[in-house]
Amino acid sequence: MTDRITNAMLTRTVLADLAGVADRLARTNAKLSSGKELTRPSDDPFAVSRALAYHGDLDANRQYQRNVEEASSWQTVTDTALASVGDLTLRVRELVLQGGTGTVDASGRKAIATEVGQLIEAVKSAGNTQYADRYVFSGSLTLTAPYTPNGADTYFGDTAALKREIGPGVQLDLNVDGSSVIGGGASGLLKTLRDVESHLLAGDTNSLQSGDLAALDTAQDAIGNARAVVGARAGRLDAAQERLSQLEEQTVRLLSETEDADIAKTLVDLSTQQAVYQSALKASAAIIQPSLLDFLR
Amino acid sequence: MPISTFLGVQTALRGILAQQRALDVTSHNIANANTVGFSRREAVLSPSEPFTTVNGQLGTGVDVEGYRRIRDNFLDVQLRAQTMRSGFYRARQDGLDQIEGSVREPSDSGLGALLGRYWSSWQDVVNAPENIATRQTLAQNAAALADGFQTLSSQLQTVASQANTNIGLTIDEVNSVSTRVAALNGSIILARSAGSEPSDLLDERDVLLDRLNELGNTTTSEAADGSATVQIGGFTTVSGIAATSISALSDLTSLTSGKLAGLKDLRDVTVPGYVTDLDALAGALITATNTQHALGYDLAGTFGTAFFTGTTAADIAVSAGIVADPSLIAAAGAAGAPGDSTNALALAGLRRTALVSGATVDTAYSQLITRLGSDAQETRRQSANTKALADSLEGRRQSVSGVSLDEEMTNLIRYQRGFQASARALTAMDEMIDLLINRTGRVGM
Numbered sequence: 001m002t003d004r005i006t007n008a009m010l011t012r013t014v015l016a017d018l019a020g021v022a023d024r025l026a027r028t029n030a031k032l033s034s035g036k037e038l039t040r041p042s043d044d045p046f047a048v049s050r051a052l053a054y055h056g057d058l059d060a061n062r063q064y065q066r067n068v069e070e071a072s073s074w075q076t077v078t079d080t081a082l083a084s085v086g087d088l089t090l091r092v093r094e095l096v097l098q099g100g101t102g103t104v105d106a107s108g109r110k111a112i113a114t115e116v117g118q119l120i121e122a123v124k125s126a127g128n129t130q131y132a133d134r135y136v137f138s139g140s141l142t143l144t145a146p147y148t149p150n151g152a153d154t155y156f157g158d159t160a161a162l163k164r165e166i167g168p169g170v171q172l173d174l175n176v177d178g179s180s181v182i183g184g185g186a187s188g189l190l191k192t193l194r195d196v197e198s199h200l201l202a203g204d205t206n207s208l209q210s211g212d213l214a215a216l217d218t219a220q221d222a223i224g225n226a227r228a229v230v231g232a233r234a235g236r237l238d239a240a241q242e243r244l245s246q247l248e249e250q251t252v253r254l255l256s257e258t259e260d261a262d263i264a265k266t267l268v269d270l271s272t273q274q275a276v277y278q279s280a281l282k283a284s285a286a287i288i289q290p291s292l293l294d295f296l297r
Numbered sequence: 298m299p300i301s302t303f304l305g306v307q308t309a310l311r312g313i314l315a316q317q318r319a320l321d322v323t324s325h326n327i328a329n330a331n332t333v334g335f336s337r338r339e340a341v342l343s344p345s346e347p348f349t350t351v352n353g354q355l356g357t358g359v360d361v362e363g364y365r366r367i368r369d370n371f372l373d374v375q376l377r378a379q380t381m382r383s384g385f386y387r388a389r390q391d392g393l394d395q396i397e398g399s400v401r402e403p404s405d406s407g408l409g410a411l412l413g414r415y416w417s418s419w420q421d422v423v424n425a426p427e428n429i430a431t432r433q434t435l436a437q438n439a440a441a442l443a444d445g446f447q448t449l450s451s452q453l454q455t456v457a458s459q460a461n462t463n464i465g466l467t468i469d470e471v472n473s474v475s476t477r478v479a480a481l482n483g484s485i486i487l488a489r490s491a492g493s494e495p496s497d498l499l500d501e502r503d504v505l506l507d508r509l510n511e512l513g514n515t516t517t518s519e520a521a522d523g524s525a526t527v528q529i530g531g532f533t534t535v536s537g538i539a540a541t542s543i544s545a546l547s548d549l550t551s552l553t554s555g556k557l558a559g560l561k562d563l564r565d566v567t568v569p570g571y572v573t574d575l576d577a578l579a580g581a582l583i584t585a586t587n588t589q590h591a592l593g594y595d596l597a598g599t600f601g602t603a604f605f606t607g608t609t610a611a612d613i614a615v616s617a618g619i620v621a622d623p624s625l626i627a628a629a630g631a632a633g634a635p636g637d638s639t640n641a642l643a644l645a646g647l648r649r650t651a652l653v654s655g656a657t658v659d660t661a662y663s664q665l666i667t668r669l670g671s672d673a674q675e676t677r678r679q680s681a682n683t684k685a686l687a688d689s690l691e692g693r694r695q696s697v698s699g700v701s702l703d704e705e706m707t708n709l710i711r712y713q714r715g716f717q718a719s720a721r722a723l724t725a726m727d728e729m730i731d732l733l734i735n736r737t738g739r740v741g742m
Contacts, residue, residue: 006699007330009692016688040397041670042677049667051403056659059413060648063420070424134427134636140629142636143427162636164423168649171642259403292706 007291014284021280025273031261032270038259047258054255061248064167068241071164074174075234078136079227081129085182085189086223088119088126092193093216095119099200100208113200120193124149127182137178146178153194155184166240172233181226189219300350302733304357305726311358312719315342318361319712326700327709334504336698338496339365366496369697373503376694377510377517379687381554384511386680388463388559389567392456393673396571399452402666409666411445412659414438419645422628426638427596432623436615443605443613446579450610453572460564464546467557471512471529472542478505479540482524486538489523513555530557567672572610574665579610581652581661586644593627593640601627601640 030039041048098104099112124147127137134142138157146157155178162174183189192215199207319340329335341362347354401407418435425431481502488495502525509515513529520526520537527535530549534541543549552558583605590601602625607613619625630639653661 003693003696004699004701004704006695006701008699009695012688012692012695036403038403040673041400041402041666042393042397042673043670045667045670045674048403048670049663052409052663052666053659055403055409056413056663059410059417063417067420067424132425132428134425138636140631140634140637158634160631160634160637163639163642165420165642165645169646292703296706296710 010287014280014287018277018280018284021273021277025270025277028266028270028273031266032263035261035263036259037261051255051259054251054258058248058251058255060168061244061251064165065241065244065248067164068166068237068244071166071172071174072234072237072241074131074136075230075237077129077131078176079230079234081126081136082176082181082223082227082230084126085123086220086227088123089189089216089220089223092116092119092196093213093220095200096196096208096212096216100205100213102205106203109200109203113197116193116197116200120153120190120197121149123182123190123193124153127178136175137182139175139177147182147184147190153184153190155179155182166237167244170240172236176226176230181222183219189222192216192219300348300355302730303726304348304355306723306730308356308358309719309723309726311345311360312722313716315340315359315361316712316716316719320709320716322364323705323708323712327702327705330700330702330705334500334507335700336366336368336496336500336503337700339367341365364494364496366494366499367698368499368503369694372690372694372697373506376687376690377507377515379683379690380507380510381514383680383683383687384513384556385554385559385562386676386683388460388556389563389676390673390680392460392560392563392567393669393676395456395459396453396568396669397673399449399456400666400669408442408445408449409659409662411438411442412662415442416645416648419641419648422626423638423641423645426628426641427635429623432626432628435626436620436623439604439615440620443607443615446575446610446613450572450575450579453568453575454611457564457568457572460560460568464557464560464564467512467560468543468546471509471534471557472540474505474509474512475527475529475534475540475542478502478509478525478527478535479538481505482535483538485523495523511556513549513557514551514553515555530555571665571669574661574668576609576611578653578658578661578665579613580608582647582658583608583613585647585650585652589640589644589647590627592630592643594629594632594634595627596624596629596635598632601625 031037038044038048038051095112095116099109104112127147128145128149129136135145135157136142138144138146140160140162141157142162144156146155148154148156157178159177159179161177163171164174166172178184179188181189183191185191192212195215196208196212199205199212319342322338322340326337341364342359343362345357345360348357349355402409404410415435415438418431418438421431422435481498485495485498485502488498506515506517506525506527509527509529516528518526524537525535526533526537529543530552532541532543532548532550534543546552546557546561549557552561586605587603590604593601595601602618603616604619604626605613606616616625626641628641629635629637630643631637648659649657652658656664
């Protein structure tokens with residue numbers, strides 16, 4: 001016996017088919033309007049977990065880039081300050097050479113000593129350089145000015161290294177502490193400068209020519225070294241920046257491949273499904289209408 | 298043995314009556330073409346008792362032997378097995394859809410994004426530990442994360458409690474349907490004992506049994522008197538004309554399928570599973586953060602206090618003190634060093650630390666989402682499969698029991714013509730007898 005086809009069956013089938021096509025159409029529409037291939041975890045659980053991981057990577061990456069930018073700016077500010085300290089030291093060296101000879105009289109040396117005194121203030125002011133309201137040479141005591149203008153030469157910072165993260169687990173020392181370059185109290189550049197000042201006033205040309213010049217050269221070397229370190233850090237930061245932005249680009253691409261809808265393909269899908277839906281509607285209108293009833297008198 | 302002259306009249310009359318009954322049945326079928334659960338009827342016609350003569354048996358026309366309800370019981374059994382599964386998966390799917398809606402992943406507002414923002418805020422504090430504004434941002438983003446955990450947790454609880462409410466309502470429905478089945482059993486027994494086939498009652502009862510199967514795993518057995526004994530999840534709800542109410546879900550000792558099992562599974566297994574995972578995640582984050590936070594120093598140079606309060610996803614919050622005064626965030630690794638951010642760095646580093654049974658917080662969250670996604674995907678697939686199977690079986694049932702209007706129209710013509718022909722036969726008989734009675738033996742009159 002062949003299967004009987006009853007009216008209820010026809011209606012059911014037509015309704016179920018129409019619902020199926022309409023459901024697919026709605027999904028395609030949602031994909032198009034959101035631009036996303038994934039709208040809920042069950043669309044593709046593993047793609048969603050990948051997308052979550054990429055989102056996390058991207059967040060972290062952008063944060064690292066911000067960290068790098070921040071650290072780079074810090075290095076720039078540090079380097080500028082160190083450069084000016086270097087220039088000031090050079091100027092003092094010239095003055096020592098000038099005042100260390102016997103050709104300058106006491107009043108001339110006093111004038112030179114006055115200039116050295118002002119240069120010392122300039123060095124201290126460079127040591128008090130701030131970046132975003134923070135003293136860059138204070139070690140971890142960033143809210144405390146490391147040097148007191150027109151006062152004692154004591155260093156008020158500490159020697160702690162500030163660390164920043166520029167990649168997963170990759171840390172970088174950020175700062176140069178003032179005591180190692182500019183010194184303070186009884187040592188370092190400031191002490192040398194004070195010595196120069198007092199030797200000039202006292203007319204002690206011997207000390208000026210031997211000890212002070214050598215000490216200035218040592219200080220100059222320390223500044224040079226510090227600038228080299230800062231320069232190397234800046235280079236490392238630039239490299240990190242470049243690597244991070246490459247990584248970002250790559251992750252964005254992967255993320256887009258994972259969660260973004262292929263618009264061209266989706267549009268083709270949409271028009272196909274629309275055509276199917278319309279023909280399904282036409283077919284159902286046609287299939288339910290005629291019955292034997294229409295042909296009986 | 299002589300044969301009566303009027304035998305033919307009787308035969309024709311039987312024909313007329315039988316065709317008329319068949320027409321009545323056809324008309325009944327047409328009228329019920331769209332009635333839910335209706336099984337088409339058929340008038341079973343068979344030759345009436347023949348008249349035995351020396352020359353053999355002489356037919357005496359037709360009788361309506363009975364009115365048959367066309368139904369395939371085997372299809373009912375198959376269909377109900379699928380309806381059960383379909384009910385189970387649909388109940389689960391409803392709950393899982395709702396959970397999927399609450400997690401809002403992947404998106405910029407889900408917990409994953411909140412976690413990302415939280416970790417980034419720690420890095421910002423590393424970059425500027427002295428800055429109250431960045432600390433404020435961290436406190437706000439941490440609070441947003443805590444809110445995210447709490448919201449998700451409470452939404453999961455809502456799904457579980459809705460499932461619980463739904464279980465109560467479904468049990469009520471099972472009880473009310475069972476009562477109606479028991480009442481129908483009574484009517485069916487009465488009708489059977491009076492010797493008639495209660496087709497309409499049987500149809501009505503089958504609709505109810507279909508419904509019961511959707512609600513729970515149901516076994517039905519029919520007794521000799523026509524009554525159906527119904528067991529749901531191992532609990533006998535209908536026996537003869539007596540219905541027993543289910544008072545609690547625990548009455549159903551072997552509940553394995555149907556809507557009730559789906560809801561129970563959702564309430565007792567699925568949702569609690571997610572809640573446990575989410576709690577473990579939040580708990581690990583709270584513990585690790587607070588432990589590390591206590592090792593650092595705040596801006597005033599004192600040891601850090603608890604950063605988060607609470608122990609689970611349901612009660613996680615940022616300590617009120619920190620929200621009110623972000624300088625209490627212990628970013629420094631040394632007392633009185635405002636520019637030091639060693640501890641903030643360590644806290645930001647928790648992002649890459651395996652805190653939740655061998656996985657980082659982000660990974661554990663992603664695993665939770667993947668599990669939810671897989672569960673929902675699997676349930677949706679099963680739900681669609683069982684529905685398709687049930688639909689196809691329902692189609693086959695309709696093919697057997699449903700009304701085909703074309704067929705009924707054909708029958709209408711068939712029986713109408715049969716009626717007309719029987720009437721014509723009666724006319725022929727009448728004319729013959731007229732000839733015999735009124736015109737025979739009138740020669741010469």
